Amino acid sequence: MILAATSSSINVTMGEVAATLVLVALAAAVSLWERADLERDIGIAVLRSFLQLTAIGYVINAIFDQDSLVFVFALIAVMVVFGAFTARGRARSVPGSFMPLLIALSIAAVSTLGLVVVLGIFEPKPRFLVPVGGMVVGNAMTAAAVSLNRLGDEVRSGAGRIEATLALGATVRQAMLPTLRRSLRSGMIPLIDSTKTTGVIFFPGTMVGMLLAGADPVDAVRLQLILLWTLLGSVSLSALTATGLAYRHFFTSAHQLKDL
Amino acid sequence: MILPDLTISLPSGASCVAGPSGSGKSTLLRLLNRLVDPDSGTVRYRGRDVCEYDPLELRREVCLVPQLPALLPGSVADNVLFGVGLAGRDADVARMLELAGLDPSFAERDAAQLSVGEQQRVMLARALALEPDVLLLDEPTSALDEEATTAVEETLRRLQHEVSASFVLVTHDLDQAARLATWVVRLEKGGDLVGQGPVGELLRR
Numbered sequence: 001m002i003l004a005a006t007s008s009s010i011n012v013t014m015g016e017v018a019a020t021l022v023l024v025a026l027a028a029a030v031s032l033w034e035r036a037d038l039e040r041d042i043g044i045a046v047l048r049s050f051l052q053l054t055a056i057g058y059v060i061n062a063i064f065d066q067d068s069l070v071f072v073f074a075l076i077a078v079m080v081v082f083g084a085f086t087a088r089g090r091a092r093s094v095p096g097s098f099m100p101l102l103i104a105l106s107i108a109a110v111s112t113l114g115l116v117v118v119l120g121i122f123e124p125k126p127r128f129l130v131p132v133g134g135m136v137v138g139n140a141m142t143a144a145a146v147s148l149n150r151l152g153d154e155v156r157s158g159a160g161r162i163e164a165t166l167a168l169g170a171t172v173r174q175a176m177l178p179t180l181r182r183s184l185r186s187g188m189i190p191l192i193d194s195t196k197t198t199g200v201i202f203f204p205g206t207m208v209g210m211l212l213a214g215a216d217p218v219d220a221v222r223l224q225l226i227l228l229w230t231l232l233g234s235v236s237l238s239a240l241t242a243t244g245l246a247y248r249h250f251f252t253s254a255h256q257l258k259d260l
Numbered sequence: 261m262i263l264p265d266l267t268i269s270l271p272s273g274a275s276c277v278a279g280p281s282g283s284g285k286s287t288l289l290r291l292l293n294r295l296v297d298p299d300s301g302t303v304r305y306r307g308r309d310v311c312e313y314d315p316l317e318l319r320r321e322v323c324l325v326p327q328l329p330a331l332l333p334g335s336v337a338d339n340v341l342f343g344v345g346l347a348g349r350d351a352d353v354a355r356m357l358e359l360a361g362l363d364p365s366f367a368e369r370d371a372a373q374l375s376v377g378e379q380q381r382v383m384l385a386r387a388l389a390l391e392p393d394v395l396l397l398d399e400p401t402s403a404l405d406e407e408a409t410t411a412v413e414e415t416l417r418r419l420q421h422e423v424s425a426s427f428v429l430v431t432h433d434l435d436q437a438a439r440l441a442t443w444v445v446r447l448e449k450g451g452d453l454v455g456q457g458p459v460g461e462l463l464r465r
Binding site for chain 1: 294295316332333342343346387
């Protein structure tokens with residue numbers, strides 16, 4: 001069990017949190033100066049992040065106090081449903097995308113968390129499963145949304161080629177294979193690229209958090225690697241499932257491309 | 261609504277569906293090989309409702325060459341063999357290219373690097389590789405210049421003698437219809453039927 005031990009913790013005061021609003025003000029000033037018209041969005045983003053993270057902080061605290069996996073599953077189920085709703089908003093060009101997204105995020109969450117427990121990487125405790133589950137669902141959501149967004153664009157722009165392939169007697173899957181591959185790549189490439197450049201161009205969040213909390217850098221690096229590699233598995237499952245289920249919604253049972 | 265109250269028949273041999281843009285010519289071809297189904301009415305092939313056929317089998321038998329080239333990434337040979345490969349068969353690429361009016365040396369060229377006219381011929385070659393009973397050609401010369409149009413028409417006339425397939429050609433050009441078909445269906449904008457019959461008789465009217 002690599003991560004059974006508890007790491008050190010730090011106390012962050014509300015005053016310190018409030019002090020970072022100076023940097024938010026800097027962002028707003030840049031927006032005003034350059035007339036980027038983003039001040040309102042910045043304000044909403046700051047407010048929402050404060051409210052959402054504070055709320056989830058209390059929820060996580062309660063789940064940790066209960067120390068029951070039932071609450072962990074309930075929280076992850078809620079995240080999956082909200083994630084599917086959010087991703088559907090970005091994949092509007094794909095008809096009936098909600099169910100594929102819901103299934104994709106569920107498979108990504110369950111299989112990834114199941115594997116990290118079975119492989120003995122994390123203990124099956126709320127303290128580990130809640131944060132890892134949150135990262136898995138969040139990244140799986142982004143990958144699925146990007147993949148489906150690309151899928152919708154590709155089907156529209158490539159309708160002529162897809163129909164020309166169907167006209168040769170190809171099945172929908174045969175006609176869609178090149179499109180599915182490109183869509184899958186779109187969903188996976190951002191995480192693959194950030195995994196490639198981690199430690200060189202940027203320090204990922206978990207590692208930064210652990211270093212700030214006073215952890216040994218070696219432990220921070222190992223945990224970061226575990227999370228990055230776990231996320232690679234989950235985003236691939238999510239993008240594969242979402243595109244694999246959603247593309248059929250563009251077609252009839254007679255292998256005809258529907259009017260888009 | 262497209263093609264309302266339309267009753268037409270297309271005999272074996274070389275037929276042409278002629279009409280202006282918006283008359284539903286391309287839709288008619290797509291109905292014939294079930295790329296779309298009618299909201300109402302029936303499309304029959306050899307006396308049987310096309311909806312009773314397996315759509316994949318029907319499309320190999322009644323094969324459509326779309327108006328605009330839409331080749332797959334890869335070589336010309338990859339494209340020619342794609343459709344026939346799906347059916348679990350093989351084809352003589354050089355022969356198919358010759359039938360479509362291309363030199364066999366085109367086989368290894370990158371399909372994406374060809375001119376529109378050459379791509380159109382590769383589309384024709386890959387349809388011919390399926391040895392269809394009916395070849396549906398959607399305005400095969402609409403994207404070509406005069407010289408290429410003449411060459412494609414010559415290829416199509418030659419093909420009518422060299423392969424046993426029937427042809428249904430869609431065009432907005434009545435002169436082209438007269439040059440390439442023996443039977444003509446004339447549509448007007450909105451999909452109403454102007455007339456149908458032997459080409460000489462109908463186009464003289």
